[in-house]
Structures are given as structure tokens and as C-alpha cells.
Amino acid sequence: MAEKKYVYLFKDAYGLGKELLGGKGAGLAEMTHIGVPIPQGFTITTEACTNYYENGKKTADFIIRQIDDAIKAVEQQSNKSFGGLDPNKTPLLVSVRSGARVSMPGMMDTILNLGLNDESVKILAKVSGNERFAYDSYRRFILMFTNIAKGHPRTNMDRMLDKIKEDNGYKVDTEVNAEQLKQLVKDYKEYYKKTFGEDFPSDPYVQLHEAVEAVFRSWDNPRANVYRQMNSIPYSWGTAVNVQSMVFGNLNANSGTGVAFSRDPSTGKKEVYAEYLPQAQGEDVVAGIRTPFHIDYLKNQMPDVYAQFEKTIKSMEAHYKDMQDMEYTVEDGKLYFLQTRNGKRTAAAALQIALDLLDEGVISEDEAVLRVEPKLLDSLLHPTFDPKALKAATPLAAGNPASPGAGVGHLSFEASDAKARREKGERVILVRAETSPEDIEGMVSAEAILTMRGGMTSHAAVVARGMGKCCVTGCSAAIVDEEAKTLTINGKKFGEGDTISVDGSTGNIYEGALAMVPADTKAGNFGRMMKLADKYRRLKIRTNADTPKDAMQAVEFGAEGVGLCRTEHMFFSGERIFHMRKMILADNVKQREEALAELLPYQRDDFYGLFMSMKNLESINVNVRLLDPPLHEFVPQEEDKIEELAKALGQSVAQIKARIEYLHEFNPMMGHRGCRLDVTYPEIGRMQARAIIEAAIKASKDLGRDIEPEIMIPLTLDANEFRFVKKIITEEADKVIAENKVKMVYHVGTMIEIPRAALLSSEIAKEAEFYSFGTNDLTQMTFGFSRDDASKFLGDYYANKIFESDPFQHIDQKGVGKLVKMAVKDGKEANPNLHCGVCGEHGGDPESVEFFNAVGLDYVSCSPFRVPLARLAAAQAEIKLQRAKKASK
């Protein structure tokens, strides 16, 4: 049997795919194939990386043999000698770079100029006629090898170069001359020997093997791990390694290097966007040591090279049918491309490019829809800081970019204060150690929220994203003293009168007011792309909204209804919380019904507002969920509030406290909540059913249109239970309809958020008219951990690669998804009219939307600011599904 291949020359690798070659390797093979001038070389596959890790972090002998054979082939291709081993030939020097399946820019390591040693450097000096260049390359190589292959910090070696510059009064590196560089090389090698107890390796094969392993290792470095986790890239993929002949942009005056985009990555404008830095290596550009020139420099200096450059770029874009991001080098008047990839772009550019390519006839309509990453859209929905102002400003501190957007205002340390000041027209930033449900009004009133504690899924973060409100959480450098009403950052104290700017997209905090630019969601490209998306998607898009304001915002963004109205959020403001507490702490049904009667008008008005907010839609779809959280979340802790309640209920303070104590639960998440409350206190469900139906009747009359309200029972786990609660609801609803002498169709369905409900779907579906998957709770129950508590150990799960992505962000398809799929299938078999949607936060996650589309949900519901994203994601999901179906035929 032939030996398995772990190493491919670029010229032999075309068509082997990114899984094996990594993105960069596949690109180089493809460029070779289509005749783009590139320095030749080879790719060590991702399987070699996996083998390295499985083999106890050691490259297997048979892989080393294949690498050595490949280097010899490149020697032949180029007629050069690796590491100058043959003094009669030009030395072959190589770069060693990582290349994962998807681009992970800057996360892994690269070593350049490999192959230099005391012999080859002399040949290089001779061949190039540039001794300074040769020793500068050698110096750089020793530095990179020491830093990356040996994992030693650069600091001391950088200082040695700095000392030469200081001693001689040089300002820039290029002033250091050949002799000085020669000495520096000597000093570097001595430093190396002192540090590691061995000579710097002069054997180019030893250099190469160590460099390859260093790149393998860099797959597992902390920043790569964090990046992968953020972008859901599996650890198991591994990285490929590309070994490529060096070309030198710093060889002479006819040399240089640069980066080029086939279109403007910032605006999407159809013109080559490129920079050129003469007499430099790519490193210099990336490190920002020297500022590159406009591409016109090259055009003027070497018009022929430029012509070839422009032509090749266009041919590459034509080949890839997408905007390309390329690195190139000119070596002594000869042009080489070093890599190409689909270019990263801003949201605006993504829209522009996709639509231009469509209009140019390069791509089809459905392909254009696929070209825009849904999560990019978010940045187009929120007002943002003026990029110029941002560039000029220095952040005070940074936290988690919990909810994008920009906020400028005076500091406010208390919800009620924020509300009061906002009502007087002042713009405030709510600054809290962390937020709780009682801060909701303050959050609504603030321009942005800043918390000292909490991550991307903390209360502040979740609520703020739901509101589309700018929010930075867990800014640990910001010491918040809520009592003293001060915010201290790096020793600097800010008070209520001070202004800060909060950038929710980056997590940065700035002193003073940065200039802002408004979001323009009506821009032509945006609207056009949304229309295209709507044409291709099968899923309906609804929104999770508790207030008419949120609901109207969502409709503005294209929502087709309310998929989840959480009634409990309506109970916190003003007098309502008092009546709510009276209801909860009542010690008999009569008192409870009295308190509920006080709450009824509030609820009815809220629901009326929600129905009315849908009036511009073809049909008015509002889904109201009955009270869900455990009651103890509403009870007061403050003595004065308790006394007030005791008085109102004619009970003693001790009685009230005893009842509050009784409400305490060991595991509130698994306690007395959801429809379990309606089983115990049917009067709560009755009040809510009445409020919904009365509101719908009023809205229906006012609009002169039919409305079919949807009433959702939370936390169902059994068909009997559903039937029991449904009966409470329908009896009251039918009564209200009869009292009003009208006709009204309404629908009763359930959340599916308990594993057992999913397992018993075929029974429950016979009773329920619709399902809404509450994937937040379903994830918690299926994993058996609560989101609040899991934060203590999930870090260890990521660090040890047990989990590679956050199941609360992307639906866990294998576990939770299996339940969803099963429940939809069984449910629709039992009740073909069953309407199925999702209202967990996954409804606004593109990856999850793709799954929901595939398993046959009818709609997804997400927070208002995720609606455009969901529309696009739903379209992409359906396009991919249809393509996959076609492909499998």
C-alpha cells in the first residue's frame, strides 16, 4: 500500500480542499493552478497536525521524511539550494506559516527567512549584491526563531538593536549598517547559546522541523483558543503548515511588498484598493513600523509590473467570484503573490459587493444573499461613533462588548435617578456594579449601560441586547461605588456630572463625549438585500417584545408578529409591582383575586398596545406567554416595602416575612414557576386570559379587523397538565367573548422548554395549537446546568476543550437539537396543523436559525434588533438546504 501523504507540493495539491490543506494552502494550490505567479513551496496537511498532537506533540518520522522530500523537490523547481548547502547555487530560503481551514488572522505563528546560517548568509549577500539586506534577513530570522520556535520573549533581543540605534543616534532600523548587523547577528547567537545552552541551529533541516512544530503548537496557544471559541471553530480541525520559497521585498530599490483588495473592503466600491511599501518585508507592514504608500507609487515606478498586478488581481476575483484580499511582493522587479483569500469587509461593503457582483452578472441572486454574513448587519442598526473620533481617542478601559452601539451621557448610579434625569431630558449612562430586574427602568432610560461585573450573558447583557441598548459589562477596571456615586478608573474618579462615551461594539470606555454618526437602516443596499432575503426564506420572523415600543421597532425591522411577550416584565414598573406583591403574598384566594383585579387593567392596556403596534401588518400575530418566573423574584427585601405590604394586606410583618421565607426554593429554576403557578393559583391564569382577550377585542374593534390572539402556557411537561391549564384559559376566554357578545378565534399553545415535553410531544400536540421552543431553558435542563451557576465551571470546560462553543449562543444540535427535531416531527405527525417556532435567544443566531429551518420550524422569534439578521439567516438557511437537497439527488 502506498504511504499516506501528509505533504503536497502546491503544484500537486489543486482540488484537495481546505479541510486538508487549510485555507491558505488551498489558495496557493489554486493560484498555481490558474497561473498566478507565486513562490513555489508545499503544504503540510491538517492531518499532520492532528497526528502531531496524537503522537504526544512530536512529528512522526514518516512525516519528517515527506517534508524533507518536498524541500528537495522545491530545490529542484527553483534550482536553488536549501540553506545554502550547495555553495554553487543561490540559497533557498523559506517561510513557514500556519493555515487553518478558516482564516484566524494573527492568531497563529509564522517564521520567515528560514534556511539562513553563517554560510548561506554570505552567498545571499553575494547573490543579492546587498550585504546589509543579507545580514538584516539573518538577524530577523534568528529573532523570530528564538521567539517563536523556542518560545522565548523578544524583549532582550529588541533591546540589543535599540542599543545600537541609541549609541549611534539612529532614528530608524534602516540606518543600521551591514557591519553593525553582522555584529548583532553574532550577539544574537551568543545570547541564544547562553539562554538555551546550545548553539543556534545552522542545519536548515533542523530549523525547518522545529519551525513546523512551532506552528503546530501555535494552534493550541491561548489567543487561538479564545478566537476559536468566539467563532465556533472546532479544536479538532488543526492547522496546516505552508512552507514557501522566500521572495524579498527588501532586496533592493526595485523591490517592495504590500496588501491588495480587489474592491474597497470598507465601502465595497469597485476599485482595487492596495498599498505598497518599497524595500520592505511583509512583516514591516503588519507590525506598523513603516507606513505604506498608495499603490500609485508602484504604478509610477514600475508600470509594467503594475499592469501585471492589476490584471492578476482581476483574474483572481473573476476566478473566486468574490472580493479578494491578497499579499504580494515585488522582488527585483518581479511580481509574486503570496496568498489570496476572500476579503474581510464591513457590513456596508459586504452589501455593496454582493449586490454589485449580482448586477455584474458574476453571481446569482441566491448567491448574493449568501454573501453577507448575517451578524455583520447588527452594526448597521445601532448609532455608532464617528470612526475618526474613535481613532483619535484613547480608551479609559475596556469590558465585554455586550450589546453593540454607542452611548454618550452623564454618569448615573441608580435606576430611579437615571429615569428621573432622562425624563428631564438629560442623557445618562447607567453605571452599576451589576444589574438586576429592578434596574430595568433605569436601563430603558439610559443611553448605555456599564457594569463592573458580569459577562456576555449577564442580566445587563441579555436585557440590553433585547432592548438593542448599548452595553459594556464586566469592565473590571471600573470600580463602581454605588453609594458614593463614583466611578474610579485607574485612580481617576468620575462623578454624576461627568460625561463618558461607551462603545458597545468594542467594549471600550472613553472620557468625554465622542462624536457619533446615526445608523441608516433605510439605505438602499440594506433594503434591497432584505427584500432578496424575504424572497428566499421559508421561515417567518417574529420578535420577542414586551412593550409596544420594542414591538414597533421590530416591525420597522421587518418582524411579522410577536413570538413571545413575557408578561412578567410588565410587573416591575411603578404601582404594578406593589399589586403584584400583594397578589403573591395574599394568604387566601379572595385577597389574591382582589390584587389580580388591580393588575388586570395594566395587563389589558399593555396587551392592547402590543396588538395595536402590529396594525400595519397584514395579519396581527401576538403571542402572549402566561406568568413564568418563580414568585419570589417579585417579593421585596426592604423593611419599609414589607411593612407597607403588611399594612395593605392586613397581616403582620412577621406573617409577610414567613411567607417570603416560604417562597424560598432550593433550585428556583426547577421550582414553582411557569404553568405550575396556574395549577396552584388558577386565578392568575384567569386574570391573564381575561386581559388578553379583552385587549384583543378592543383592538379588533378600534382597527375594524379580526385579531386571533395566541396564549402560551409556559413550562409544560405533561399533556394532562397542559389540558388542565388550557381549560382554565379557555373557560375564562370564552366567558369574556360571551360577555362582549363578539366572535373571536384565539389559539392556545405551549412553550417546549422541559425535556419531558419534547419527549411527550405526540401527546401534547393533540392538545396544543402551537409550540414555541424555549431553547434557553431547554438547554439548561438538557445539560443539567443553570446558566447562572455554570459560569463558575464553563471556563474550565473551554480551557480543556470539552466544549468548543457556548450552547446558550449556538443551539446544541446533538443534544438539545435532537429533542427539538423529535418534538417537531412527533408533534406534526400527531397534529398536522401544529404551528412551531422558537423564542429562545437562539432565534437570533444564524447557525441556530439554519438548524431550525432544517428541522421544519415555521418561524423564529428574536429580539427586535436581531430581526434583520434573522431574515437574512433564514434566507441563507433555506438556500443552503435547497442546494444540499439538489446535490444529494
Add this chain to the structure above:
Amino acid sequence: MAEKKYVYLFKDAYGLGKELLGGKGAGLAEMTHIGVPIPQGFTITTEACTNYYENGKKTADFIIRQIDDAIKAVEQQSNKSFGGLDPNKTPLLVSVRSGARVSMPGMMDTILNLGLNDESVKILAKVSGNERFAYDSYRRFILMFTNIAKGHPRTNMDRMLDKIKEDNGYKVDTEVNAEQLKQLVKDYKEYYKKTFGEDFPSDPYVQLHEAVEAVFRSWDNPRANVYRQMNSIPYSWGTAVNVQSMVFGNLNANSGTGVAFSRDPSTGKKEVYAEYLPQAQGEDVVAGIRTPFHIDYLKNQMPDVYAQFEKTIKSMEAHYKDMQDMEYTVEDGKLYFLQTRNGKRTAAAALQIALDLLDEGVISEDEAVLRVEPKLLDSLLHPTFDPKALKAATPLAAGNPASPGAGVGHLSFEASDAKARREKGERVILVRAETSPEDIEGMVSAEAILTMRGGMTSHAAVVARGMGKCCVTGCSAAIVDEEAKTLTINGKKFGEGDTISVDGSTGNIYEGALAMVPADTKAGNFGRMMKLADKYRRLKIRTNADTPKDAMQAVEFGAEGVGLCRTEHMFFSGERIFHMRKMILADNVKQREEALAELLPYQRDDFYGLFMSMKNLESINVNVRLLDPPLHEFVPQEEDKIEELAKALGQSVAQIKARIEYLHEFNPMMGHRGCRLDVTYPEIGRMQARAIIEAAIKASKDLGRDIEPEIMIPLTLDANEFRFVKKIITEEADKVIAENKVKMVYHVGTMIEIPRAALLSSEIAKEAEFYSFGTNDLTQMTFGFSRDDASKFLGDYYANKIFESDPFQHIDQKGVGKLVKMAVKDGKEANPNLHCGVCGEHGGDPESVEFFNAVGLDYVSCSPFRVPLARLAAAQAEIKLQRAKKASK
């Protein structure tokens, strides 16, 4: 189409089955069929009952018509006239009785003598020649109808009879004469009119229809609901109603009534066990108003009747092939049987009868195994009170019969006190408001445990059942003052010196020391039946045991290994808890490892003891589960303990408190526990792995036998997670094995107790060697409620018939069971060697064992005192399964 039949004459109903006719109806049809003399009548089916409830608690017209037709048919059969409507015929009087699919003795209602009115009573008096009898029957009927059909309490009407007796100085009812009874009938009817505002119904059809509905309604009365819940009888079944011609044991001196068993229900001895009460109706016997005579009375008085009686009984037993419990009546020298059923019996009798029937060749071996209800065995395992002593004593109060057995001792109010006094040889009853893990030692030391709070699944109840320790929980009449060390019941105060007796089988508490009889588990029948069971069962039986003592007890009862050793239970006693706390509160790995090193010898000794306790078995199977509970369960609350720890750890009290605070969780059940602890603190898993392997090596050497220890990872939810923890375990285990220069095979597997683990079984099974289903936690997670918190609302779920049985007692086959089935199937497909068991409390529940056998588990593990039950249940499960397979072929 023929009208659906809801009513069948006994003579037409043979073979229709208990589902439709109920047990009593099917029995009457069968007795008619085999020629037993019974009073004729008809059965109204269970479907009629269901129809009654579905029809808004109203009997449908077509059912009433069928009832009326049936009564007419009985009139013809008997040549009597219903309710004396034809004055030329003997009046047809009937009884109206409930009859569910399974016997629910005394739970539902009966009305006798129906058909009497002012006319028919006169005819009856004439026909019987006994005016007193006729009016006494009439009086009884009015009383029963008022009480049962109209739901009115008997009190006032009983008082009216008492008054006659008082006024005339009578001692017993029979002294009341005909004239007085005539007057009483008048008074009763007046009382009825006054109470209900209408005349007592004289129309026999009206009487009948109301009585039938009353029986239907009694299906839903509170005691029937509680009984069903306790016995897992579905509410949906409904009850049948039997309408049967009355015969009168109180007609004259040649009349009487009684109850007969074809064998002794108490001992199982093969002889008719019967009682006879002359001149009486069954009611008199049941109500205990008069004491019946030995059956010899009948034999002497009417030898011919007796001969027929004995012959019929034998023929019935021969027909049913089981011990029969019969009601019979002699009316004017003519024998009637009123009903027959398989007789309830004690555990001892059940064994005796089953084995006798086997020896007599009446039933087969597998049938004999099926004849003993597994849960009966429990009563044979624990010492019990002498039945005579019990009969003579009056309980002080009653609580939940949480764990059977009998305990006598002095009161002890503290665990340490109980332990200290036990060590001095004193027998104590541990009395607590409720128990916590810190009380374990006290519970071990006590003869019985009595708690003021807590139900059948409280800490005390679960732990006590696990120990096979007598326990009564939730005895709310017992006011426990732990500080004052007093127990107050109904105002009477008991202190430490006082003795009480606790009956765990009934929940009763007695003052002083009741006489006891020891349990004899070696009795011949018991041993023989267990051997038969072992022959038929496929499932292996293991035990959940944390100590050698428990494990040895379980082996004594037939356990074949330890299925679950909960290591955390080992950390509470003596010094261990101190080291455990040091480990938990350590603020670095070094401190933690030091504390773990102190714990290691304890753990090793414990495990060694467990291995050794299995030495008499063919192979030594011990499955040890790694630390499972959240760490905060172990930390101290007391100031002095905290100070002591701070000192030992060189930390400040504030630091320790902060760390304890940090351990607080919102939902501890879904928090940092199980293998999540090993992910964060691998050193814990390493210590435990070392302790297990070192103990196994030592035991293996001492016994000169191979031991293959099983190490179980709790709370797994992902294959990566399992792999990660398994690696920690295997690395340390292999190290220990290498250090000791021995060979040892060990097995690493996992609990399946998180829904996701069951869903991902096909992945996890590739890594795991065994599964043990932790159905307690799996039930909690699948239902989304915690057992502790659910007690607040489960009552409402039972009351509203949402749940019919406790999912923690009997496995929820539809939900949790679906996950178990799926996980076993997927797991065994992925890994054919996967060994599957269950170690939740369901492992000791016969109904659940039947399910586990059917889904293909390899073993069940239960607490020691449930082992015999599990052996028998497993045999029955397999016999039923094989029969079902055969039947379906």
C-alpha cells in the same frame, strides 16, 4: 348499527374481562358460568362510568334505558317485582355496589336493600313473615341512601336510633322492635324531607338511578384518589357498578352471613378459614358491630348447607387456581355466594400458598413466582411488633410510614447524643424536626428515626430506607423541641429518659415499649421462593451501599455486587469532614492536594472494606462513584468550625467566609457538582482513583483473587467531558498499578443522569465501559423540577389528577423511560460490550424493574433491604416478558 352495550346481565357477561366489568362483575359472571349459586343481577360497565364523567357527571339516557331493561330481565329471572310495583309478587330488592378493575377495598360506596318503599316493605313483611326484619331493612336503606346517594352525614340519624335504645334501656340494635322501627322509618323520612326539601323517593327506578350515580361519584372521592395514587391505579379506568338481587342473612334463624377464605390468609395453611354470623347482613360484619362465630356454628346448625359451602369453595379455588376471599349469605337455609376474589394475604401466607399450589400441581413454577407480590417481602425483612401487642395498644400519633420495621428506645434529640448512648449499649430513637446529612451517624445508631417534618421522600425517609432502618416522618402532631430536648404529643411531654415505640410499617407512635418478634428471613419458604426467582430472572441484582456493613447485609439478601457506592457519604464522619472542608476551602492546588492526601487513607480503607465484604461471591463487583454533590454541602456554618479551618489553612476567617459565600449556588442541583468537580479539580478524581485501585490491590492480594474494580463518573453530559475525566482516572490508576508492580483490569463508566447524556449515548458509549442510570436525577432534569421544591406543588398535581403516581417512586416510562430505552439501544449499538444498570431508587420498585428488564438493562441496583424484592420482581418481569413474547407470536 346495534346500540353499544353498557349493561350486561351476569349470565351474559362471561369472558368480557375485568377492564369492562371490573373485578367484582367479572367474578360474578364467572361464578354464574361455573354454576356457583349467586343472586342474579347485572353489571354496568366501566365505560358507563367514563361516559358519566365525560357527560358532565350525568348518566346518559341510553344507559338509563339499558339499566331499566336489565332490571326487568332480573324481575323475569327471579319472578319478583322490582320495588314491589306488582303487589302480587315478592318484591325484588337489590344491592348497588362498586367494582373497579382492581380491588380497592372499602374505598368506594355500596347501597343495600334498594327497592324498598312504603308498599314493598309491607309485602316483604308478609312474605318473610317477619315485620321487624322488613322495617329494619327499610330503615337501613333510608339511612344508606341518605348518607351515600345524597352525601349527608349519618350522625343525626344514628342518634335517632340511639335515642330509642336509651329511652328503652336496650343494649343492642336487635332489641328494637318492629313498632319502634316503623316509627323510626317515619322519623327518618321526615328528617329526609326536612333536610332536602323533598320526599324520600319511593319510585324504585329513581332510587336505582341515584344509587348508580352515587357509586360512579365515589370513584372520585378523596380516599379513593389517595388509594389509587398509592397503588398507581389510573384515574381514567373508572369503576363498574354491580346491581344484584338482595338475599337476606337477617331474614330468620335459618339465615346468616359471613366471609370465607379458601386458605388461611394469615399463615397460608391449606384449610378453609371462614366466619359465620347468624341473622345478620354483611354490613354488620364489616362494621364490626357484632362479632362473628367460627364456621363450625354453621356446620352444626345446617350440615347440608355446610357441605355445599365447602364443596363450592373448593371448586372455586380449583377454578381460579388461587386462594379465594368470598362473601356468602344463607337466606332461609339457602346458600348464596355474593362475590369472590383472589384473597389478600400476608407475606408469609403468600409464600406458603404459592409453594403449596405449586406442590399440589395446581400451578407451574413460573406461575408460583408470579403469585407473590414483591413489596410484601419487605415485611419479612424487618423485626416487627408482636401483632397482639399492637392490637392492645393505642397510638399516640401517626406520621408517614417511611421505612418499615419496629423500633423501641429512649428518646434522643441529637445525632452525637444518639451515637454516644448507643455506644454505651442504650437503645435510642432519634427524634428530630427533620434530618440532614450531618445526622447520618445518629441515624445509624438509632433503633428508629422519628421526624416532625418531611414526607416519604425526605432525607430521613430515603436514608432510612437505604439503611433498612425503621423510620416515621412528618409526624406533625409530634412537636420536637431540639434545644429543650422534648417531644410533645397532644400536650403530653416526653424527655430523654422516656421510651417510645415506632412502627415504620404503619407510621404509628406508641408510648412505652411494645413487644417485638424478630424477622426470620431464613424461613424455608422465603429461601425456596428466592431460589425459584433466581432461576427465572435475567437481570443481575446489585446493591447501593456505602459501607461494608450495608454491603454485607445486601449480600446476605442475595446481592451480586455493589452497583453504587456513594463516596460522599464517607466524608461526614469524625475527622474526615474536617479534612474534606480543608480540601474544599483550600485556595490553591497544593493545599488541596495536602488535604486530599489526608483523606486518601480513609477512602482506601472504606473501599478495601467494600471489596472484602464481597468475598463470598463468585466474582467481586464493586462500582464506586466519584464525588458527586456540590461542595457547599460540606462546608460548615458554625463560627467555631470556620475559625478552626481558617487556622488550619493559614487563612483569615473573612477569607474562609468569602470562599463559602463563593460556593453558594442559585440552583445547586444544576451547579458545580459531579464530574464537573473533576474537570475543575482533577486532583480530587486522582485521589479517589488512587484510593480505589490501592484498595483493590490490597484486597486482591489478601484474598488471592482477581478483582476488577469499576469506577463511575457522575453527571456526564458529553463524550469529550467523559474522555477528559476518564483520562485523569486512568492515568492515576495505571500509575498506581505500575507502582505496585501488579496486573489489574479495571473499568471506567458513567452515570446516565443528565438528559443530554442519554441523547448522546451513541457517542458516550464508545468511551464508556458501563452505564448506570441515575434515575433520581434523570427524573428531576427530565421533568425540570427538583424533588425538594416540587413538594410545594405536587399536591396540586395529584389533586387535579395531572399526575397519578409519583415519578420518583415508579419510573416515568413515557418520558424518563424513553430516554433510558433510547440510551440503552444507542449505547449497545455503539458498544456491544456496554454493561447497563440502574442505581436510582427505581431499582427497588417492582413496576420499574419490569420496565428495566424489558428495555434490556443488565442489572438493577437497590438498597440492601430491597434486594430480595428486586430478585423476585426481576423474575416476574422476565416471566411476563417471555409470556408476552410467546403470546405475540
